[in-house]
Amino acid sequence: MSISGSPFWALSVAILRGFLRDRASVFFALVFPLMFLVLFGGLLGDQGTSKVDMIKVGDVALVDELPDDAREAFDETFEVEESDDLEAAIDTVRKGDADVALEQRGDVVVAHYTQTDQVRAGITQGTLRAFVDGANVAASGQPPRFDLRTERVEDDSLTTIQFVTPGLLGWAVAMSAAFGAAATLQGWRQSKLLRRLQLAPVSTRTVVAARIAVTLTVALAQLAIFLGLGAAAFGLTLSGTWWMAIPLVVVGTLCFMAIGLLAGAITRTAEGAVNMSNFIVLPMAFLSGSFFPLDVAPEWMQRLSDALPLKHLNEGMLDVMVRGEGASAALAPLAVLAGFAVVVTLAAAKLFRWETT
Amino acid sequence: MSVIDARGLSKTYGDLTAVDGVDLTVEQGETVGVLGPNGAGKTTLLEMVEGLRQPDAGEVSVLGEPVWPRNKRLQPRIGVQLQASSFFERLTAREQIHTFAALYRAPATAADEWLERVGLEEKADTRVEDLSGGQGQRLSIACALVHDPELVFLDEPTSALDPQARRNLWDLLSDINDAGRTVVLTTHHMDEAEVLCDRVAIMDHGRVLELGTPTALVRSLDAPTRITVAPGVVPVEEARQIPAVTEVRETADGTVLTTRDPAGVVAALGERQRLDGVTVHTGTLEDVFLALTGREYRA
Ligand SMILES: Nc1ncnc2c1ncn2[C@@H]1O[C@H](COP(=O)(O)OP(=O)(O)OP(=O)(O)O)[C@@H](O)[C@H]1O
Numbered sequence: 166m167s168i169s170g171s172p173f174w175a176l177s178v179a180i181l182r183g184f185l186r187d188r189a190s191v192f193f194a195l196v197f198p199l200m201f202l203v204l205f206g207g208l209l210g211d212q213g214t215s216k217v218d219m220i221k222v223g224d225v226a227l228v229d230e231l232p233d234d235a236r237e238a239f240d241e242t243f244e245v246e247e248s249d250d251l252e253a254a255i256d257t258v259r260k261g262d263a264d265v266a267l268e269q270r271g272d273v274v275v276a277h278y279t280q281t282d283q284v285r286a287g288i289t290q291g292t293l294r295a296f297v298d299g300a301n302v303a304a305s306g307q308p309p310r311f312d313l314r315t316e317r318v319e320d321d322s323l324t325t326i327q328f329v330t331p332g333l334l335g336w337a338v339a340m341s342a343a344f345g346a347a348a349t350l351q352g353w354r355q356s357k358l359l360r361r362l363q364l365a366p367v368s369t370r371t372v373v374a375a376r377i378a379v380t381l382t383v384a385l386a387q388l389a390i391f392l393g394l395g396a397a398a399f400g401l402t403l404s405g406t407w408w409m410a411i412p413l414v415v416v417g418t419l420c421f422m423a424i425g426l427l428a429g430a431i432t433r434t435a436e437g438a439v440n441m442s443n444f445i446v447l448p449m450a451f452l453s454g455s456f457f458p459l460d461v462a463p464e465w466m467q468r469l470s471d472a473l474p475l476k477h478l479n480e481g482m483l484d485v486m487v488r489g490e491g492a493s494a495a496l497a498p499l500a501v502l503a504g505f506a507v508v509v510t511l512a513a514a515k516l517f518r519w520e521t522t
Numbered sequence: 523m524s525v526i527d528a529r530g531l532s533k534t535y536g537d538l539t540a541v542d543g544v545d546l547t548v549e550q551g552e553t554v555g556v557l558g559p560n561g562a563g564k565t566t567l568l569e570m571v572e573g574l575r576q577p578d579a580g581e582v583s584v585l586g587e588p589v590w591p592r593n594k595r596l597q598p599r600i601g602v603q604l605q606a607s608s609f610f611e612r613l614t615a616r617e618q619i620h621t622f623a624a625l626y627r628a629p630a631t632a633a634d635e636w637l638e639r640v641g642l643e644e645k646a647d648t649r650v651e652d653l654s655g656g657q658g659q660r661l662s663i664a665c666a667l668v669h670d671p672e673l674v675f676l677d678e679p680t681s682a683l684d685p686q687a688r689r690n691l692w693d694l695l696s697d698i699n700d701a702g703r704t705v706v707l708t709t710h711h712m713d714e715a716e717v718l719c720d721r722v723a724i725m726d727h728g729r730v731l732e733l734g735t736p737t738a739l740v741r742s743l744d745a746p747t748r749i750t751v752a753p754g755v756v757p758v759e760e761a762r763q764i765p766a767v768t769e770v771r772e773t774a775d776g777t778v779l780t781t782r783d784p785a786g787v788v789a790a791l792g793e794r795q796r797l798d799g800v801t802v803h804t805g806t807l808e809d810v811f812l813a814l815t816g817r818e819y820r821a
Pocket residue numbers: 522535538540558559560561562563564565566567605
């Protein structure tokens with residue numbers, strides 16, 4: 166493609182080429198976040214569905230004589246292995262190679278479990294108690310008086326990949342927008358290109374617009390790649406209003422570009438600017454639920470995260486992409502992000518200097 | 523109307539006065555050289571005239587326009603090569619000059635043409651980071667000229683060039699000059715200033731010490747001429763007898779006679795058949811320069 170035409174187009178192409186040829190930038194903008202997606206979506210994704218390993222020692226009437234419908238539910242939760250040696254079975258559990266050893270002493274069912282994995286311990290105890298209760302009710306010959314049905318609030322399909330994709334995407338967008346803005350500003354200032362451009366007949370507005378256009382292009386490419394890979398490889402299913410993620414990504418990009426500009430304005434070298442953005446974005450990603458769901462975080466952390474723009478980007482994208490909330494769920498996050506963008510841009514503009522000295 | 527009209531330009535950095543009350547007028551079609559030791563204030567002066575730095579005092583207009591703040595009408599009419607090469611990262615030489623051409627709305631054909639004129643067509647697909655110092659400098663000059671500006675600023679355009687590239691650039695600048703363009707350049711090469719410049723300004727400590735044509739400057743220096751003949755051709759005693767010879771020295775290159783009457787001395791040597799390997803060294807711009815600025819290193 167030959168460069169010609171408007172200064173805006175020429176600048177945009179020059180910046181985009183510079184980005185695509187910078188292996189480190191491409192790696193951190195695209196490959197690195199995708200590695201996390203593969204890690205979380207592909208590897209950890211299985212953990213939630215894996216069964217509880219049970220060693221059944223000798224005959225256990227509770228398990229052996231389950232009615233058919235209960236048997237089905239039981240098999241969904243437990244992977245049963247048989248053994249005659251109680252000592253050996255308990256030892257296996259202690260080593261973590263199985264989750265529970267089950268024996269029957271008269272009318273009492275004894276479960277030997279380990280507390281190391283608290284979630285599994287909870288599942289084991291709760292489920293076994295439910296089966297014992299069920300067996301007791303059945304033994305009484307009376308129909309049960311109360312029935313409990315549990316339903317998850319979210320769609321049934323809300324697996325790990327559903328949770329991690331929006332958060333990791335938010336992190337990826339934030340990182341590349343902030344780095345891009347910070348490194349370009351500092352790099353151009355250091356290489357004196359900024360001064361050379363000052364003498365060329367291009368307005369500051371054109372330069373800024375070209376930089377924004379390129380960053381938005383990269384951000385939308387990130388969105389497409391994340392959703393494409395998530396859907397193709399890890400069974401990501403998007404809810405109907407996922408397209409609201411596009412304005413969220415756009416405004417989020419502007420917001421984090423502003424943060425990058427600020428980092429570029431208050432540091433003196435390109436390396437310093439990139440380190441500074443890293444210093445801002447990485448902890449923010451942790452506190453904003455990019456790597457683990459915030460619901461399990463302590464209360465103070467959740468309150469703190471309210472002050473972080475990335476949390477609003479992540480929540481907004483979760484709402485519209487996987488939680489199936491209406492398009493209007495994105496409005497509040499959009500407003501917050503836009504507000505951050507304006508305030509931070511004003512601060513960066515105030516601190517901006519053409520020169521390094 | 524002068525192309526450049528600068529009056530009383532001053533710039534200080536902290537307590538350092540980089541440029542101190544400089545006046546400079548440049549007429550259309552002139553090539554003006556600014557000479558001076560490192561740190562003399564050449565770059566700072568040029569940057570104020572280009573409109574890149576705001577002067578602390580003084581006024582400057584270029585092509586009849588004020589240069590500060592950024593003047594949209596002026597930018598397309600001037601071309602600038604900064605002392606430090608300033609390129610878009612990771613672009614090839616061709617992409618680089620095409621980008622600059624587009625910024626100035628110059629035709630893409632001009633970009634290719636200039637790449638060829640500075641002898642970089644073979645390096646067209648090399649990234650700017652991988653160009654040699656001199657190649658980068660040539661590209662930077664081509665980028666300054668791609669839109670055929672009326673006025674060109676070149677800050678040390680030949681500092682990294684090999685002798686071939688330097689001569690080529692001289693030809694190129696002469697062509698530009700013949701086309702009626704005005705050129706302001708800085709250099710540390712006195713021969714270059716003598717060949718290229720209609721007038722030179724010698725600067726030191728932020729001031730212009732002398733401003734004039736190279737010939738006038740050399741004449742005003744009124745330096746004695748040194749005549750050298752091959753070793754052993756003329757005995758020292760005999761040389762001392764020649765009228766108007768003020769000093770005679772034996773050096774490895776031969777016998778050096780110092781005089782203010784070169785014509786008479788050469789004629790006298792001719793009569794004696796003592797002209798083997800004769801060279802005549804009159805004052806040069808370099809002598810003027812050293813006489814004005816001294817021989818000590820500059821910070
Ligand atoms: N941005 C700046 N901040 C502080 N001092 C500066 C700055 N730019 C230049 N100077 C100082 O001003 C003086 C003049 O610098 P300038 O670059 O104009 O010199 P120069 O004549 O171009 O030298 P050279 O031949 O080495 O290019 C120097 O002493 C330099 O240290």
